[in-house]
Amino acid sequence: MLVLSLMLVATLLAACGGDGGNATSSNPTTITVWGMGTEGDNLKVLASDFMKKNPDIHVQVQAIPWSNAHQKFLTSIAGNQTPDVAQMGTTWMSEFARADAFDPTPGNIASSQFFKSAWDTTVVNGTSYGVPWYVETRVLFYRTDMAQKAGITAPPQTWDELLADAKAMQQKGGAKYGIALSSNDWEEFIPFVWQSGGQLVQGDKFTLNTPHVVDALDYYRSFYQAGVTPQTQPQGFDVAQSFVQGQSAMFISGPWEVGLVQQDGGTSIAGKWAVAPLPKKLTSTSFLGGANMVVFKNSQHREAAWKFVQYASQPDVQVKWYNTVKDLPAVQAAWNDKALAEDKNLAVFHKQLDDAKGPPVITTWEQVATVIDNDMEQVMFGKMTSQQAANDMQQKATAIGMGS
Known part of the structure; x- marks a missing residue:
């Protein structure tokens, strides 16, 4: 009877087996x-x-549209109907990790194979959940032909040079605007805070009203005051087209714009533009984006799920994925591939990834980011001083909190 019972238990365990061992x-x-x-x-x-x-x-x-992905994840978690594996936006990591939705990253996955700043986006309260799947960062796109016409022989290396070059390419280079900046884009703005030596949070407190934030707002505002960037951007504004048409001599964006510039400009712009790391104040830190790949805790097949995640993290697979969709590899060894290593534009993005940061891994970041967008716009339009905006950011962010 005991043997029969043990056989029954074994059969049931095999039927429920979380890792598909049979x-x-x-x-x-x-x-x-x-x-x-x-x-x-x-x-x-x-x-x-x-x-x-x-x-x-x-x-x-x-395949899920980004527009309803967040709600779909919430619903699936609440109903215990999650997928086994999912692409996960880095700004959602804290929210869902704190909801105990993710399986912790196995110890046999080495963090050192990934860019450190990318790995940091997987860490919530000291525990890693998932791995970086792909990354992106922002660099400076600039028209070399307009720079040459304006007497500029190298891309700007400092904050002062960036503003001076924007003025020169507008006044002497033939551009309508020296640079195209967005008046309400936190992803474009916060690198200037980091470059000035600031942080967005320290420990369990926001640090949005420090002199570093005020300095970054003042500097960003100086482009609007000088008239070298559009005061407003119409809905649907295409910065790549503006760049190709010579209306904007510079802009800051990610790797997807390389293909758009080449597509929009064709042979007419070939050899007339380049990319460069962001100019420096104390640092040249840029924004780090991308997505992670996670395994859900209630997956019945976690071993198979992690096997898929590890496969996606192999250097040769990361290279093939880059060739498929142009996502930059999160695995550092993938950058040794000849196709990536010999691409002069990708070399700039690779260099910038060594000095890039993601936003704070906190549950409420998207709410706080909306506050930053709104307040920076008030500064650009002259409706708030930089100090007033920084104080308002700090007050509202503190009221929002960092989540549980």
């Missing part, structure tokens, strides 16, 4: 992977390659 190519373990945007649309390529190498695991991909 899976075969004829009876594979099935895992579900959610992806958003372009990544979600192309994840089947990655899944197909994985399944060829792992016939005992079947991957079902579900």
